[in-house]
Amino acid sequence: MNDSQITISLPDSSTRSLPSGATAADLAADIGPGLAKAAVAARVNGELADLRRALPDGASVAIVTRKDSDPDALYVLRHSAAHALATAVRKLYPEAGIGFGPPIEEGFYYDFEVPEPFTPEDIETIQAEMVKVIEADDPFARRDVDRSEAKALFADDPLKLERLEEIPDDETISVYENGPFLDLCRGPHAPSTGEIQHFKLLHAAGAYWRGDEKRQMLQRIYGTAFYTSQALDEYVTRLEEARKRDHRRLGQELDLFSIQEDIGPGLVCWHPKGARLQLELRRWIEDLLTARKYEFVFTPHISSEALFRKSGHLPNYAENMYPSMQGDGEEGAFRVKPMNCPGHTTIYAARPRSYRDLPIRLSEIANVYRYERSGTLHGLLRVRMLTMDDGHVFCTPEQVEPEIFTCLELVDIVMSTLGLEYRFDLSTRPDGEKRIGDDELWDRAEEALHQALDRAELEYGLDEGGGAFYGPKIDIKFKDAIGREWQGATIQLDFNLPERFDLEYVGADNQTHRPVMIHRAIFGTLERFTGVLIEHFAGAFPPWLAPVQVRVLPITDAHEEGARAVLDRLESEGYRVELDSRSDTLGYRIRDGELQKVPYLLVVGEREIEAGTVAVRARGADKKQVIMPVDDFVDRLRERVESKSLQN
RNA sequence: GCUGGCGUAGCUCAACCGGUAGAGCGUCGGAUUUGUAAUCCGGAGGUUGUGGGUUCGAGUCCCACCGCCAGCUCCA
Secondary structure (H helix, E strand, C coil): CCCCEEEEECCCCCEEEEECCCEHHHHHHHHCHHHHHHEEEEEECCEEECCCCECCCCCEEEEEECCCCCHHHHHHHHHHHHHHHHHHHHHHCCCCEECCCCEECCEEEEEEECCCCCCHHHHHHHHHHHHHHHHHCCECEEEEECHHHHHHHCCCCHHHHHHHHHCCCCCCEEEEEECCEEEECCCCCCCEHHHCCEEEEEEEEEEEHHHCCCCCEEEEEEEEEECCHHHHHHHHHHHHHHHHCCHHHHHHHCCCEEECCCCCCCCEEECHHHHHHHHHHHHHHHHHHHHCCCEECCCCCEEEHHHHHHHCHHHHHHHHCCCCEECCCCCCEEEECCCCHHHHHHHHHCCCCEHHHCCEEEEEEEEEECCCCHHHCECCCECCEEEEEEEEEEECHHHHHHHHHHHHHHHHHHHHHHCCCCEEEEECCCCHHHCCCCHHHHHHHHHHHHHHHHHCCCCEEEECCCCECCECEEEEEEECCCCCEEEEEEEEEECHHHHHCCCCEECCCCCEECCEEEEEEEEEEHHHHHHHHHHHHCCCCCCCCCCCCEEEEECCHHHHHHHHHHHHHHHHCCCCEEECCCCCCHHHHHHHHHHCCCCEEEEECHHHHHHCEEEEEECCCCCCCEEEEHHHHHHHHHHHHHCCCCCC
16 A cells, blocks of 8 residues: 555445545545435544545544434534524624524524514525525535634624634634635534525524623524425424423313412412322322331421521522511511421431431422522423422431432332433532532542442433532433423432531441431422423323323213212222213213323213123223223222323 | 513404404303214303503504513522
8 A cells, every 4th residue: 555545444344445635525436426425424533524524544434424314414414504594694684793503402503693683574584595595505615724814714703703712722723614604613514505405494582692691692593404304394293293292281281280470470370180190299209218218307488597598508599589588576587498408407407316327318398489580480390389309318428329329219210110211410510609618528429429320330411510509419301392301300419518507426436427418309399290291191191190090971861870880989999080971972071081181981871881891991092992890990990000000 | 580472251263554352162051862082052251461651543553561482591
């Protein structure tokens, strides 16, 4: 092999020789014309790159082809679509400042600094202009520049100049040019704007520059793009379908809860059926915790303000706490509690503790109140009165790991029983002023959580700076119907509050020691958890959880007595049953039962009464009805409920 | 909190350029007595989110406030 040749290895571990200076496009063409045609980018030594970049000798290269199923391919397409959007906006608004324009999970956005926010009509105009940009089919040309040239290129673009300042000296500065538009950008991009065939601008919204609410607000336009019109249509349809599962909509349709202006924003009223969901979840977690030696306590809804000052919550979260209630005389001010830690801490401190007592595990399903900013409220998922399945474990440093394992076990039981998908995040210490305690304590706490997760062999993400002010935490995150992520269970390690409250225990050495505190919630809050469950099940809850488990439908008035006998039987067994003896047709009542997502509809007519059977219509079953003796149905229901089966 | 959009009956929605609010579902009454996803007839139900303003006249235009939705920021 001579100097003018380079060797490239391919994903199937074969190698190929190409002339020096060959690009990924050349490689694709060398492999075959079909691949050359389908190629949009390449993965070079693991990094996504333009097709037109020269390949280094010895690189391992995978060609990325136009495919809606390939995240790399979509990333490149959407990044290019963001540039095409900015191109269109600059044509219509030459003075617009340009911020960032990255691809995101389901599409892309671009931020603009314009004097007037975009109206929905503006978005249509921009979309039409974007079509022209695409029709022009200008290539995306990359150029590496030095800092002074970059400064000159973006001289009248303060947002880009600010970004430029942050690029370290050892990093290559690159720009991409497509037709009239030039952007500071790391790339990569599709070969040309013509690649973007199937796209849609979705909506515009304000977004702070650099994500900092103290800085100016830019106007962000969101859009999405795919390689086929079919995938784009599917995406739009999927969003519409997802909206039908929205817990706010189902909460109304199934009469589960309401949030009313007369009561106040973020304050949930649970209707009987929604309250039943909560009661079943509470009973479940109470049993699980009791079996793991947790003890239940109750602490007051209001406490002296001094308590929250001592804990550090007041200094850190005053903005998000309900205002002070001023006492009449010398008593001083009170606050409605935003969390339970100080209360549980106070119970711990109420008497001397021995190492023999530890761990002490206190649990309380408690309502707490947080004055969340108005713009953040969201149905059941972000509320101002929240019901936490809260708990605090006070233990020795050696006991931390087994206690965390118990928490992780509980999370697993709850999530797998319900079939919920979730992921773990390890959230580490926040920035300087936002945390208490010295770094050594933080090191120990973070290390303990890392180890626990590693030993439990769990995969987890890292949320740098996402911890609580008193300690790092393991969070579990799940997604709502349209893919927004929310925090559920949380396990927080805390060496700081025990210091602040001067918690102690007497060790075997007859010396006093500081206990470690674990804050944990398995559901998180019952509001959010129920909201996620409503969307997860689309309102069709498994029998053990369903507010109404069975509805009995007599065919005519003549069968009402027989139907009532079935109802009485089921009620005496402890099940939640309704009788629908309305004078509407059977078809109408079946439809209504289906729409209300009742797991079992039992039809009772002449034949059933005589034979002592019921005609069972199980929600979602292939067979519309199955005739079985009442006893058999009771057995089936019992089995499903007791096992918390997801089947009905 | 910020930016934008929206707010009409319990729910979903309609009402041209400003001309005095209407439908379906639900609910109630009556008829019907039904065998597996909507039986028929009739009635009731609205200070058009709230408060101001412009106008002969405001659901419609203007202002303020409240709430909701999307996004941003925040989330012990």
